[in-house]
Amino acid sequence: EPEVTQTPSHQVTQMGQEVILRCVPISNHLYFYWYRQILGQKVEFLVSFYNNEISEKSEIFDDQFSVERPDGSNFTLKIRSTKLEDSAMYFCASAGQGLSGYTFGSGTRLTVV
Amino acid sequence: QQPVQSPQAVILREGEDAVINCSSSKALYSVHWYRQKHGEAPVFLMILLKGGEQKGHEKISASFNEKKQQSSLYLTASQLSYSGTYFCGTDPGGATNKLIFGTGTLLAVQP
Numbered sequence: 001e002p003e004v005t006q007t008p009s010h011q012v013t014q015m016g017q018e019v020i021l022r023c024v025p026i027s028n029h030l031y032f033y034w035y036r037q038i039l040g041q042k043v044e045f046l047v048s049f050y051n052n053e054i055s056e057k058s059e060i061f062d063d064q065f066s067v068e069r070p071d072g073s074n075f076t077l078k079i080r081s082t083k084l085e086d087s088a089m090y091f092c093a094s095a096g097q098g099l100s101g102y103t104f105g106s107g108t109r110l111t112v113v
Numbered sequence: 114q115q116p117v118q119s120p121q122a123v124i125l126r127e128g129e130d131a132v133i134n135c136s137s138s139k140a141l142y143s144v145h146w147y148r149q150k151h152g153e154a155p156v157f158l159m160i161l162l163k164g165g166e167q168k169g170h171e172k173i174s175a176s177f178n179e180k181k182q183q184s185s186l187y188l189t190a191s192q193l194s195y196s197g198t199y200f201c202g203t204d205p206g207g208a209t210n211k212l213i214f215g216t217g218t219l220l221a222v223q224p
Contacts (some may be wrong), residue, residue, distance in 0.1 A: 019206065031210050042115065043200060043214040055209040082144065091154055095210060101145055101157030103204075 002026040006092050006105035013112055016081050021108045023075040023092030031095040033102065034067065034077045035089040036060075043091070050077065082112045114138065116203045116215035124221045130189045133218045135201030137182040142206030144177050144184040147214075150197040158199075159186070163206075188220070196222045 005024040014020050014081055025032050032049040047057045054067060064080045075094075078085055089109050093102040116137045123131055135144065143162045147155035161177035161184060176185045188195055198219050202212030 035214075040151070040198070042216060043202075045211060045213060047209045048166070048209040050209060051175070056207075056211050099160055101147075101160050102155075103157065104154035106154050 004092055004094055004103050004105035006090075006108050008108060009106065011111070013082055013110070015084060015112055019079050019082055019110065021077045021092075021110070022078075023105055024073055025075055025092065025094030026096070026103055027073070027094045029094035029103070032069070032075050033095075034092040035091045035093065035104075037091065037107075038088045040047050044052075046077070052099070072111045079110075082110075084112050086110060087112045114210045115155055115213060116201055118199075118215040118218045119199060120218060121216070122219040122221075122222065125191050125195075127193060130187070131162050131191060131220060133186040133188070133199050133201075133220070135184045135186075135203070135215050139182065139203070141177075141179065141182050141203050143204040144175075145202035145204070146173075146175055146184075146186050147200045147202060148195075148197045155200060161186055161193065169202050176193055181203075191220075191222045193224065196220055 007022045034046040035043050037043050045058050047061045048055045066078045068076050089107045091107045092105040095102050115131045116135050119134045125131055146159040149155040159175045163179050174187045200217050201215040204212055
């Protein structure tokens with residue numbers, strides 16, 4: 001079964017530092033997403049990515065966030081200056097065409113101290 | 114904007130049935146259902162499209178009332194492995210296939 005791979009699984013960072021969360025989506029998928037989940041609560045949409053550009057972003061996805069697909073396989077989320085409230089589980093997901101659900105990665109637990 | 118799920122939590126004995134509801138304030142193109150076990154990623158269960166097409170799980174069924182913007186997930190003869198938090202994800206349509214996830218329903222199946 002194809003998988004979405006995320007690294008690292010855990011990241012602890014100082015407030016104000018930059019972090020990069022990495023994801024390798026399923027190779028033939030076309031749609032890519034980042035979501036976050038705080039303390040097992042609601043799963044919040046951050047950004048969607050299609051055809052090598054951002055297709056939609058939420059209010060949460062402000063100027064401190066950015067996404068890239070630098071080499072056609074990796075999909076990264078960068079947080080430039082982390083805040084305490086950025087502490088959450090960050091999930092990458094990808095989807096194919098048609099009747100296709102999301103496949104989520106196993107997540108990166110980000111802790112900002 | 115976030116879809117509302119009910120109930121918030123339910124406890125079952127093995128073999129019992131459960132229904133989880135999802136209600137949106139927006140017109141929907143499709144509804145997805147996911148199950149998340151503690152500390153793990155959500156796992157895709159079902160997708161229901163406007164017009165009745167669906168694809169999903171062999172032991173779980175669902176319905177989608179487009180006019181009422183509601184979906185229900187039916188779990189029959191529950192097993193211990195069904196325990197987890199169930200989320201609906203609603204897609205209003207458009208090019209991004211973005212999902213807005215519901216408030217979640219915690220299901221605990223006991224022996």
